[in-house]
Amino acid sequence: MDAVVKKIIKEVKKGDQQAFSELVELYKDKVYQVAYRMLGNSHEAQDIAQEAFLRAYTNLDSYDVNRKFSTWLFRIATNLAIDRIRKKKPDFHLEDHVAGTEDLNYYSQIATEEELPEEQVVKFEMQEWVQKEIMMLPPKYRSAIILKYMEDLSLKEISEILKLPVATVKTRIHRGREALRKRLRDS
Amino acid sequence: MACKNEYSILIHKYLDEEMTLLEKKKLENHIIKCKDCEGHMRELRKTVAIVQSASHIEAPINFTESVMNKLPKETNTNRWKTRLRKHPILLTAAVFFLVFVMSISSIWNDSTKEIVVKGDGHFIVDEERRVVIIPEGETISGDIIVRNGNIEIEGEVLGDITIINGEIIKSDISNGENYLASAGHVAGEIHEINQVFDWLWYRVKAFFSDVINFIN
Numbered sequence A: 001m002d003a004v005v006k007k008i009i010k011e012v013k014k015g016d017q018q019a020f021s022e023l024v025e026l027y028k029d030k031v032y033q034v035a036y037r038m039l040g041n042s043h044e045a046q047d048i049a050q051e052a053f054l055r056a057y058t059n060l061d062s063y064d065v066n067r068k069f070s071t072w073l074f075r076i077a078t079n080l081a082i083d084r085i086r087k088k089k090p091d092f093h094l095e096d097h098v099a100g101t102e103d104l105n106y107y108s109q110i111a112t113e114e115e116l117p118e119e120q121v122v123k124f125e126m127q128e129w130v131q132k133e134i135m136m137l138p139p140k141y142r143s144a145i146i147l148k149y150m151e152d153l154s155l156k157e158i159s160e161i162l163k164l165p166v167a168t169v170k171t172r173i174h175r176g177r178e179a180l181r182k183r184l185r186d187s
Numbered sequence B: 001m002a003c004k005n006e007y008s009i010l011i012h013k014y015l016d017e018e019m020t021l022l023e024k025k026k027l028e029n030h031i032i033k034c035k036d037c038e039g040h041m042r043e044l045r046k047t048v049a050i051v052q053s054a055s056h057i058e059a060p061i062n063f064t065e066s067v068m069n070k071l072p073k074e075t076n077t078n079r080w081k082t083r084l085r086k087h088p089i090l091l092t093a094a095v096f097f098l099v100f101v102m103s104i105s106s107i108w109n110d111s112t113k114e115i116v117v118k119g120d121g122h123f124i125v126d127e128e129r130r131v132v133i134i135p136e137g138e139t140i141s142g143d144i145i146v147r148n149g150n151i152e153i154e155g156e157v158l159g160d161i162t163i164i165n166g167e168i169i170k171s172d173i174s175n176g177e178n179y180l181a182s183a184g185h186v187a188g189e190i191h192e193i194n195q196v197f198d199w200l201w202y203r204v205k206a207f208f209s210d211v212i213n214f215i216n
């Protein structure tokens, strides 16, 4: 995988723009998922995920090939998402959290109309719950939890993505976990 | 709840999978006795499992395409450099192609709009309709080349037919039959150059501008 990615990056750096599409294909779901989980709606998620790839393309020369490409890409995506959250902060309150799940609600409504098996409905509800609760977390806990449990990354990788000491990442994950636990118990 | 803090740290260590055997033993022994800590740990594990179970989201369709469309436009020079580097044989092929096409185009350019026929046998040139007619009962023993005109075959052609800037048209007496239906008339192959030539010419012009950009 790493060898393939390195080869593609080499091609892109030589000027083969088309080769970049292979990188997008490889990472689009992961990057989109980070953006979606951070922002809570598909419109902004797509915006940020695309922007992340565009930045990666234009700044490819500053990428250190000896490091993991995904770490670098996730860092760009996470920073963009956090910036976006900061910018819209004035109208972002805990009360608004339901707005963040509208897409999932929409899908689950469609799903219900089509009378999905009960198991699937439960799954949708769980998805909704998870997204809603993640949106309630302060962004710094949110990013740590998403990277750890949705992208399945190691503490070390997360610390590189967020440019934080591993100990700080741990604390954020602990606090995020505790916050989610309390909400699960109260729900 | 007095124990909470110390054991809370251990519980998180457990969830981070960073426990020593000794710590693990310590936590296990405590949890058997302490309902609070046991509950705490159970709830946290459940929370983690639920978050992990949130199924993975996929990027929208056409995502890659729209990213690619937003990339800064590649310069022609870059595109050619890339292609030539990727396919070195392309350069050779391109040069060969250029020479080949230039020789064709020189033939083309020095020709006037006059109908030119090359062939061995008896045929009629109808200047007004710009048609070369091979009359019924006549045979062209070898190849025939017609330039700047059409050809109508009522007789027989034993060799190939090459038509430059023209086409085979149906003979009047073929009763609506396609000339191919009476394939017995033509023993060899039929080449109509005009379309191919148009295509070649278009490619050559595009290629020239790219090469000039590339050289500059």
Ligand SMILES: [Zn+2]
Pocket (backbone or CB within 6 Å): B003, B004, B007, B030, B034, B035, B036, B037, B038
């Ligand atoms: Zn206890």
